[in-house]
Amino acid sequence: MTIPATDATTIQLIDVENAHVARNYAPLPVVVARAEGAWVTDVEGKRYLDLLSAYSAVNFGHRHPALVAAATEQLGRVTLTSRAFHNDQLGPFADALAALCGKDLVLPMNTGAEAVETGIKVARAWAYRVKGVAADTAEIVVAGGNFHGRTTTIVGFSDDPQAREGFGPFAPGFVTVPFGDAAAIDAAITPATAAVLIEPIQGEAGVIVPPDGYLRAVREICDRHGVLMIADEIQSGLGRVGTTFACDREGVVPDVYLLGKALGGGIVPLSAVVADEAVLGVLRPGEHGSTFGGNPLACAVGRQVVDMLASGEFQTRAAALGEHLATRLDSLIGHGVTAVRTAGLWAGVDIDPAVGTGREVAERLLGRGVLVKDTHGQTVRIAPPLVVRATELDWAVEQLRVVLAG
Numbered sequence: 001m002t003i004p005a006t007d008a009t010t011i012q013l014i015d016v017e018n019a020h021v022a023r024n025y026a027p028l029p030v031v032v033a034r035a036e037g038a039w040v041t042d043v044e045g046k047r048y049l050d051l052l053s054a055y056s057a058v059n060f061g062h063r064h065p066a067l068v069a070a071a072t073e074q075l076g077r078v079t080l081t082s083r084a085f086h087n088d089q090l091g092p093f094a095d096a097l098a099a100l101c102g103k104d105l106v107l108p109m110n111t112g113a114e115a116v117e118t119g120i121k122v123a124r125a126w127a128y129r130v131k132g133v134a135a136d137t138a139e140i141v142v143a144g145g146n147f148h149g150r151t152t153t154i155v156g157f158s159d160d161p162q163a164r165e166g167f168g169p170f171a172p173g174f175v176t177v178p179f180g181d182a183a184a185i186d187a188a189i190t191p192a193t194a195a196v197l198i199e200p201i202q203g204e205a206g207v208i209v210p211p212d213g214y215l216r217a218v219r220e221i222c223d224r225h226g227v228l229m230i231a232d233e234i235q236s237g238l239g240r241v242g243t244t245f246a247c248d249r250e251g252v253v254p255d256v257y258l259l260g261k262a263l264g265g266g267i268v269p270l271s272a273v274v275a276d277e278a279v280l281g282v283l284r285p286g287e288h289g290s291t292f293g294g295n296p297l298a299c300a301v302g303r304q305v306v307d308m309l310a311s312g313e314f315q316t317r318a319a320a321l322g323e324h325l326a327t328r329l330d331s332l333i334g335h336g337v338t339a340v341r342t343a344g345l346w347a348g349v350d351i352d353p354a355v356g357t358g359r360e361v362a363e364r365l366l367g368r369g370v371l372v373k374d375t376h377g378q379t380v381r382i383a384p385p386l387v388v389r390a391t392e393l394d395w396a397v398e399q400l401r402v403v404l405a406g
Contacts, residue, residue, distance in 0.1 A: 007044040028366050028373075035062035038388040040371065048371045049396050051384045056203070056235045056346075058266035060308060061387035067265035067304055074300035082291050089299035096306040097272060100244065101257050105280040107273040108294040108302075112234040112260035113149025115271035118288060119197065119230050119258050120153065122273060124173075125282045126228060127194035138194040141227075143179035147204030148197070148232055180210040182217035189221070195228035195256075196221070200246035203235035206379040207341045207348030215250040222255070228279065234260040234271070239386055242319030242344035244309055249343075255279055265305050270298040314386045318344040324390050325382070328397040336404030338378075347382040348375075355404055364403040370396050 013031045030048065034041040038061055041047050053059060060067060074089065081087045094106035107122075109115050123140060127133040140157075147163075148154045155163045156170025164170075175193075177184035185196055200215055202208040222229040231254035236246035238259065243249055245257065256279060260271030269292075273280065292298070308314060322344035329340045329347055339350040351361050358374030365372055372380050384393065 009043045013043065028362060028371070030366055030371070037061045037063075038385045038392060046369070048366070048369050049384070049388075049392055051370060051372045051382045051396060053383050053385050054266060055261060056238075056240050056383050057261040057264065059239055059262035059386050060265060060305070060314065061385040062266060064265065064308075064387070066308065067267055067301055070300050070304040071265075071267050071297065074297050077296070079297040080292065080295045083289060083294055087294075087296040087299070089296040089303065090294045093299035093303040093306070096303055096310075097259075097263075097274060100306050100309060101274045102253060103257070103274045104277040105275060107280055107283070107288075108299070109260075109271045109273070109290050110269040110292050110298075111149075112258070112271050113151050113154060114290065114293075115234065115258045115260050115273055116148045116154055116197075116232060117151055118273045119195075119232075119256055121288060122256065122275070122280060122283065123195035123197075123228050123230060125287075126279055127192075129282050130278070131194070131226065133192050133194060137192045139173050139175055139190065139192050140194055140230075141175050141177060141185055141188045141196045143198050143202070144176050145179050145202055145205040145208060146199060147202065148199070148234075179205075179208065180214055182214055182221060185218060186221045186225075189225045189227060193225065193227045195230050197230040197232065199232045199236060200249075201236045201241065201343050201346070203346070203381070203383075204375060206350070206375055207343065207346050207381060209341050209343050213250070215247055215252040219252045219254070228256055229254040230256040230258065232258045234258055236343075236346075238262040238305070239309060239314040239318050240344055240346050240383065242322050243315055246343070263302050263305055264298060265301045267301050268298045270302045272302075318386050321345055321386075321388065321390060321393065325393050325397070328394060329382075332397070332401060332404065335401070345384055345386060345388070349380045349382060349400075351378045351380060351404075353378060355406070361400075361403055365399060368399040368403065370399045 010031050031043045032040045033043045039047050040050050097106050124138045127138040142157050144159050153171045157174035158164050175188045177188050231247050233245050257274040264270035326342040336352050336355040338352050341348040351358050358378050358380045362372050362374050374380055
């Protein structure tokens with residue numbers, strides 16, 4: 001089912017987009033024109049509660065005043081120098097982010113996929129220059145069901161046919177094991193293994209939360225074998241799950257954090273690889289870079305994001321509201337919902353096929369003023385901005401209840 005747009009302006013804008021933008025997405029038929037906090041407004045003036053947050057890039061809400069102020073102030077000074085020169089925002093941003101992560105060094109990039117690609121390069125360089133792995137033989141253990149981005153290297157170790165098929169040949173050097181199975185990771189490690197790369201919680205897969213103790217077991221296995229533990233916290237990190245990082249839920253500190261999305265405050269693309277000198281120090285000038293990576297505009301916004309996280313306010317809010325949301329969603333099980341998985345303000349809701357597909361439910365919710373997005377057929381993801389109110393969550397769940405009842 002596709003809900004037809006009825007407003008002439010909406011139809012025109014969608015038609016223009018379809019005519020001139022490559023069709024790599026299948027967006028819901030809503031054209032957003034303005035946004036603030038947890039709400040967006042379309043070109044017709046209709047308001048919607050945003051329960052997607054741009055896949056967690058808008059953790060702090062749309063146009064958070066402190067983030068807008070940081071960006072506006074920096075726009076009036078300087079926005080881009082490239083890394084050919086120093087700028088006055090990069091150092092303070094890196095210092096603050098390193099402290100938040102408890103690490104030595106930060107390598108700023110732009111997108112999440114760039115952070116993952118950078119992490120792969122760093123892990124391989126570390127394997128050759130520190131661990132002593134034979135040249136061009138390093139392997140990285142990854143988890144089935146993963147989503148780390150859409151570059152050809154990354155989709156090469158994805159098991160999602162839609163992401164992978166038709167884009168080969170793919171780079172070698174990756175070994176896939178089931179997500180949540182620490183013993184399988186242990187068995188997959190060889191003398192050539194450089195790293196284990198995992199999402200602490202798999203977001204695109206449907207908010208798949210691993211068994212308790214999994215991350216602690218992965219940390220122990222990596223320590224015992226002398227390989228790097230790389231945590232892709234691009235979606236799960238920066239307050240989303242009620243802690244600064246999803247790894248914090250088990251008291252685990254990876255060797256490498258991969259960060260992105262919310263790091264840019266929903267204003268600019270900003271990602272980072274964060275690790276100690278012993279790991280990131282393997283890179284030499286000229287071996288890796290980015291024209292926009294570490295630009296002063298992004299760093300000014302990112303520095304404000306780190307300042308906001310340092311207070312703990314957003315983590316506490318996500319934890320409390322997450323419990324509230326989980327209780328409300330769990331009440332839907334058996335009433336059009338077959339399963340619910342939650343971690344802080346992040347939920348995967350599996351829709352009973354008798355009710356419809358995840359896409360159909362998302363379209364029906366659109367008609368009731370709620371924005372969500374489906375994944376893998378039957379799952380609807382819920383990830384509201386962390387500034388959302390409990391009463392707004394209650395209203396949204398009630399809209400879902402109505403939709404499920406038909």
